[in-house]
Every structure is written in structure tokens, then in C-alpha cells.
Amino acid sequence: MEEGNENRSKWIKVRLKPSEEEQLNKSFKKSTFQNLSEFGRAMILGKPVTVIHRDKSMDEMLEELALxxxxxxxxxxNLNQAVRNINSAHGFPDTRLWMNLLTIINGKLEPSISEIKERMNKYSDLWSQKLKVERA
Structure with a gap:
């Protein structure tokens, strides 16, 4: 008979100390299983158990990168809004000076901002890959 067609009709009762139960629940919560029965069967039958491990230092880094x-x-x-406001203020005497100044600032900031964004995206991609590997 195939395993998928069999009903689970047998019960196994296990007694645990409170500390053992606590340890079991901690292990279950770190796993990818949806309920304790599945987790227990996998442990008893020696099937692979996927445990999620999170590196706290990486969590803090990821939060900082998101900020x-x-x-x-x-x-x-803000820079784009300032440029829009200057562009809409044509005709005022200082407009050309402000536009030139903002163009210079934007030209210097834009490459730096793009580079920082690229690095942050690489870090987040590395973090995501690390999580995928740990879950597999």
C-alpha cells in the first residue's frame, strides 16, 4: 500500500519534562513545519528538518540599509522638487544662478546616490540568497 493512502491511526504518547517541552517548542518554532505533529514525525522517522537560522547582526544591517x-x-x-520649483520660477533675476547651482549639485550627488543604491541592492540580494540557502 502506498504511504499517501494510509491513514494515521496509531498514537504515540511521550512524556516530557517542562524543560524538554520548552526545548521541543523552540526547535519547532525555528523549523519550517506548520504544526507540531509534522515536526515530531520528521524527527522520529529521521526525515530532514529544515531549521531557519537568522543572524541577528545581518538583521540589524538589513534594517539599516532599508533606512x-x-x-x-x-x-x-527633495532635490527633484527644488529643481521643479526653480524651473517654474523662470523670469526672476536669480533663477539662472540657482539653476546652475542645482545642476552642479545634482551632477555630483546623482552618481553617489546611484552607487549607494547599487551597493544596498547587492547587500539585500546577498541577504536574500543567504536566507534561501538556509531554508533549503
Whole structure:
């Protein structure tokens, strides 16, 4: 008979100390299993158990990178708004001076901002790949 067609009708009762139960629950919560029964069967039958391990230092780095990305986007948005305002103020005497100044600032900031974004994207890609490998 195929394993998929068999019903699970047998019960196994196990007694645990409170500390053992706590350890079992911690291990179960770190695993990819949806319920404790599946986790227990895999452990008892010697099937592979995938455990999710998260490096706290990498979590903090990822959070900081996300904050940096948001800040860079805000800087870019503010710069674009300033350029739009200057462009809409044609006819005022200082407009050309401000436009030239903003063009220079934008020219110097844009490559740096793009480079930082690229690096942040690489870090996040590395982090995602690391998570995928750990889950597999």
C-alpha cells in the first residue's frame, strides 16, 4: 500500500519534562513545519528538518540599509522638487544662478546616490540568497 493512502491511526504518547517541552517548542518554532505533529514525525522517522537560522547582526544591517534607502529616496525627491520649483520660477533675476547651482549639485550627488543604491541592492540580494540557502 502506498504511504499517501494510509491513514494515521496509531498514537504515540511521550512524556516530557517542562524543560524538554520548552526545548521541543523552540526547535519547532525555528523549523519550517506548520504544526507540531509534522515536526515530531520528521524527527522520529529521521526525515530532514529544515531549521531557519537568522543572524541577528545581518538583521540589524538589513534594517539599516532599508533606512538608508528611504533616506536616499527622500533626498532625491527633495532635490527633484527644488529643481521643479526653480524651473517654474523662470523670469526672476536669480533663477539662472540657482539653476546652475542645482545642476552642479545634482551632477555630483546623482552618481553617489546611484552607487549607494547599487551597493544596498547587492547587500539585500546577498541577504536574500543567504536566507534561501538556509531554508533549503
Amino acid at each position: 538608508l534607502r528611504r533616506e536616499l529616496n527622500a533626498i532625491g525627491n
